[in-house]
Amino acid sequence: MVSWKNLDTLSSYEALKAVAPVNVAEAMSGASGEKRAKQYSVPMAEGMAFNYAAKAVDDDVLAALAELAKEAELTEKFAELYNGAVINTGEKRLVLHHLVRGQLGDAVVADGVDKRAFYTEQQAKIAEFANKVHAGEITNAAGEKFTTVVQIGIGGSDLGPRAIYLALENWAKNNNAFKMEAKFISNVDPDDAAAVLASVDVAHTIFVLVSKSGTTLETLTNESFVKDALKNAGLDASKHMIAVTSETSPLAKSSDYLAAFFMDDYIGGRFSSTSSVGGAILSLAFGPEVFAAFLDGAAAADKTATNADILKNPALLDALIGVYERNVLGYDCTAVLPYSQALSRFPAHLQQADMESNGKSVNRFGEPVDYKTGPVIFGEPGTNGQHSFYQLLHQGKDIIPLQFIGFKNSQIGSDVVIQDSTSQQKLCANVAAQIVAFACGKDDENLNKKFDGGRPSSIIIGDKLTPAAMGALLSHFENKIMFQGFVWNVNSFDQEGVQLGKVLAKKVLAHDTDGALKVYSDLLNI
C-alpha cells in the first residue's frame, strides 16, 4: 500500500528546497547550452521527445526530484490507479480513463463488470455505428447520407473532443480520412446553439448529446433547442440524435435516440476524450480507424508513464519540474504554446484538465494544505502569441514557465518558399529562437531593449501531428496533471468548486434570492 502524505511532510521536499538554484541564462549559453540541449531530452511515445534543457534544473535538482518521486511513491500511486483503487476519494470512485485505451495492469472488475471489456465493447459499438453511417446504411428519413455531426456537451464533453477534432481535421482531409464535418454546441447562451444550427443543414446532421449524468442543465437545454429546430424542419428528432451517457442515466434507454453509447462514473469529464465522449464524434468525423490510432498513441504514452525512472518518464519529469517551479521557485502560471495552428484549442482543453483537477486547497482527506497547488494555465499557438502576449513573457515583472510544442512537418504539406525558407521552417525557427531568447536574454545599454533571460521553457518535439501523436500528447498532459496531483496530495478527480455556482443559479431562476443576488438578478432582467 502506498501512503498519501502532504508535500510539506516529505524530507525529499525539504532537500529539494535546499538545492542551489540553476542560473538558466548561464546554463543555456555556449558549450553548456549545447550539451544540455542535446542531453536533457527524454524520448516519448510516437517518436516524440520532451526536451527540458531550458528548464531551471541541473543534475542536482534532477536527483532531488527523483528522490521526491520515490518518497511520494508517484509511479506506485499510478499503478494503484490503473489497477483499480478508489483514487477519487471524495466521490468514492475508481479512475479508469487509462483503461479505455489499454490494459496497463490487472484486470479491473467493478460493479461486477470487467471494465476493459465494457469500454472496448462501447468502442466496437461506436465503430459499427460510424461505419454504417459512412456507408449510408444509417441515413436520414429520406434515405440520404448524414454529412455533419454536432456534439452537444459542455466542459469535458466539449473542450477535449473539440480540440482534438481541430487538431486532426486537416490531417484527415489530407489523408483520405475525413468523413463528416463536426461542430459543437456548448454554451447555454442561446446564440451559441442558434448560430451553429444556422450554419448546418439539419436534415443531414447527426447530433451527439453528451452528458454522463443526463442532467447537465446546459446540455439538456441545448438538446431542446436542437429538437425544436429539427421539428421546425419537419424532421423526427429521434432519427437525428444519439446519446453518450452512463448506463444509469435517464438518457440511456430513451427512445429519443437513434443509439446510445456509454461511459461510466470512473471516467472524469475532463479525462473523457478517449472514452465514448470523444469516441462517437471523432469516429463519425474521421472513421473508427483514426480514433483507434489516437487511442494507441495515448496507450503508448501511458506505458511510458509507468517507468519509475524520472529520466525515462516524460510525464513524470514534466510534472516534477512543474512542482519545482510552483513550490520552490514560486512561479504562479504556466503558458502552453503549441507551434501548430491545429492545436489552437489544445491550451483551452489543458486549461480545464489542469485547473479543474489541481486547483484545490484541501488534500485528498479534506484537510487544508499550506503550499501552492495547481497553477493558472493559458496559451495560444505560436507564432500568433509572439505578436500578442509574449512581450510580458519576455520583459514582464513575473516569470512564467513555458511549455512549447513543435513539429518538424506540417499536416497538409502545402508550403511556399520566401526568402529561402518554407513557412514550416520559419515556424520551427521561431520556436527554436524563442527557447534561447527566453533562456539567455540579451544585454543592452538601453534597458528597454534588454532581456534578462532566465525564463524557463521545455519543448515537446514531434515529427508530425498525426492521430497517434495527438493521443500521446493528450496522455502526456493527463499524466502530468495526475502526477502533480499525487505530489500535492490533492484529489485531482473531483470538482466540488463548481457546485456553489450551480446552486445559486437555480435560486436565481426560482426567484428565491435576496441581498446582492437579488440586485444582480434585477440588473440582468432575470
Place this chain on the structure above:
Amino acid sequence: MVSWKNLDTLSSYEALKAVAPVNVAEAMSGASGEKRAKQYSVPMAEGMAFNYAAKAVDDDVLAALAELAKEAELTEKFAELYNGAVINTGEKRLVLHHLVRGQLGDAVVADGVDKRAFYTEQQAKIAEFANKVHAGEITNAAGEKFTTVVQIGIGGSDLGPRAIYLALENWAKNNNAFKMEAKFISNVDPDDAAAVLASVDVAHTIFVLVSKSGTTLETLTNESFVKDALKNAGLDASKHMIAVTSETSPLAKSSDYLAAFFMDDYIGGRFSSTSSVGGAILSLAFGPEVFAAFLDGAAAADKTATNADILKNPALLDALIGVYERNVLGYDCTAVLPYSQALSRFPAHLQQADMESNGKSVNRFGEPVDYKTGPVIFGEPGTNGQHSFYQLLHQGKDIIPLQFIGFKNSQIGSDVVIQDSTSQQKLCANVAAQIVAFACGKDDENLNKKFDGGRPSSIIIGDKLTPAAMGALLSHFENKIMFQGFVWNVNSFDQEGVQLGKVLAKKVLAHDTDGALKVYSDLLNI
C-alpha cells in the same frame, strides 16, 4: 505639463497601502451586499454599467484611489495623449487611436497633416470601396460579386478585428447587415493559410493584406501563399487583394493591390481595430454603417474616460481597482469572463492588448521599476468556463480577480423555455450567481465543499451586444490599459520584448547559429 513619476514615489500610493483591506465576503453579504450592488455602479457609454460592488473596495479605498488618480494626473495625461503629445517615448510617436473615432481635444497636426482629417478620409475611402463591392460595382474578373473577405495579418492586425467580427457576426445576420463572410489567416504555420484557402471560394474572395510596415514576415509569407493559390486558380492576384498599410510602406503604392488604405505610426497594432486595420474587413463584412456605429460607441466611451471624477469614469476606476489588486493585494492574474458566446475571442484580444502594453519592467524613461506591472490576462466565455477552470478560481490557492461581462438580451433572439426559464435567463442567472458565489463563498463542515469566498469580481452589464456596445466595450478596456500604464509609469505603446525572438529566428533561418540554438535548429529539422 504633467509629471511622470514612478508609482512608488507617490504619497497617495503609500496612503493607499495603509487603508484597511475590505473583507469582500462580509461586505457582499446581507444588507451591505444589497446596498453595494445597487450603489457601486458607474454608468458607461451605450447604456452599459460598470458594477464593482464585489471588488475589494469601500469608500476609504475609493477615496485613496481618487487621490492616486489625482496625484498621478491620470486624466491630465490622457488629455496630453489625445491632444497629440509624444506619449510613446521609446519610439518617439504620438498615440492617436482615439482620434480615429472622434475629436476629443485639440486638432492634432503631425507631419504637416491634420490627423483627424486623414483618418476620416481613409474611412470614407473604405466606405466607398465597400459599398462598391456590395453593389457589384467592384467585382472579380468575371464580373461576379465578391462573397468573402479574408484578412491576412498577425497580432494587432488579427486578434482585434477577428474578435470584433465574431462578436458582431450573428448580430449582423439578424439585422440585415451581413454582407460578406470574413476569415483570417495569421500564423506562419503553413497549415493555417492552406486550411483557410481550402475553405473559401478564391474566385469570389477579396484578401486584405494588413501590415503597417509592409515587412511583417508572417504576413508577407502568407501573402505569397495566397498569391500562389490565386495564380493556381488562374486568377489575377492584383484584382483580389487590397492593402492596409502606412503611406510610407512598400505596399502603399504597389500595383499588386486593387486599393490601399492607410493607417500611420501613431496607431499601435493592438489599438488598431478602430483604424483602417479593422475598418476594411469590418466594413466589407457588415457595411460601413455598422463600422461607423462601432466607432461611435468607442468615441462615446472615450468621452466618458476624460472625466476626472473616478466615480464617473468607468475605465479609470476599473484601472485603479486593478492596480490596487496587483500592487497592494498582490494578485498576479486577471480573468476576463464574458457571458456571451459572441465574445469568444475577446479575451484573447484583451490578452494581447493588456499584456503587450503593460508587461514591462522599465519605466517610460528606461529605468527599472521595483513594483509589479501588467498582470497575466486570460479568459473564456461563460457558462463554458464554469465547466472548465472555475474550479481553481473558486477553490485554488491563489486569488484571481475576475472581470465579468453580461448582456440582458441575446443577439439572435431565438430561445427555448426549459424548466420555466429561457436560455438567456439561465445565462444571466449563472453570471449573477457566480458573482455572489465568488464573493461570499459558503461554509461547510466538509472542507472540500467549503468556499472561502473573498474572490473579487466586477461586471459590465449591457442591454445587448450591438456594434455601438462593442465599440464602447473595446474602448473601455483600451482606456483601462492606458490608465494602468500611466499609473505604472511605463510606456504602454511600444513592444521591445518581441524583438529578440525575431532576430534569433532570422539567424536560425540563415543557419548562423551555434550552441543550444544550433541543437534546437537541428532537432527541428530546419
